[in-house]
Amino acid sequence: MTTLLREVIGDVLRRVRVEQGRTLREVSDTARVSLGYLSEVERGRKEASSELLSxxxxxxxxxxxxxxxxxxxxxxxxxxxxxxxxxxxxASTKVVIPQAVAPVVSMAVA
Known part of the structure; x- marks a missing residue:
C-alpha cells in the first residue's frame, strides 16, 4: 500500500509537537485551527492547505x-x-519456464 504525503506530513507535525511536550489544544489555539481538524491533519486524514500548514x-x-x-x-x-x-x-517460489515449442515432425519409416 502506498503511503500518502498527508500521512507523512501529519506524522512529522505530531512528532514535532510531542517532542516539544505540547498538547493538541495548545497548538490548535495558537494556530487558530480547531482541535478536531488539527487532530485529523496529524492522523493524515485531512489534506492541509499551505496556509494551514504555515x-x-x-x-x-x-x-x-x-x-x-x-x-x-x-x-x-x-x-x-x-x-x-x-x-x-x-526462495520457495517455483518458476516453470516452458521450453520453446518446436513443430512436431513425424517421420514414416519404410
Whole structure:
C-alpha cells in the first residue's frame, strides 16, 4: 500500500509537537485551527492547505521547510522499504519456464 504525503506530513507535525511536550489544544489555539481538524491533519486524514500548514508550523515555531524536508526524507525511506520488500523473490517460489515449442515432425519409416 502506498503511503500518502498527508500521512507523512501529519506524522512529522505530531512528532514535532510531542517532542516539544505540547498538547493538541495548545497548538490548535495558537494556530487558530480547531482541535478536531488539527487532530485529523496529524492522523493524515485531512489534506492541509499551505496556509494551514504555515499556521501550524508557526504555532510550533518550526519552519515549514523543515517539516516538508523531514516529510520528504520519511517518504523516501518508506519508498525504499516498499521497493525492497516488493523486489525480493521468495526462495520457495517455483518458476516453470516452458521450453520453446518446436513443430512436431513425424517421420514414416519404410
Amino acid at each position: 499556521a501550524i508550523c508557526g504555532a510550533l515555531d518550526v519552519p515549514l521547510s523543515r517539516v516538508l524536508s523531514e516529510a520528504g526524507d520519511d517518504m523516501a525511506l518508506e519508498e525504499a522499504r516498499t521497493e525492497v520488500s516488493t523486489s525480493r523473490i521468495d
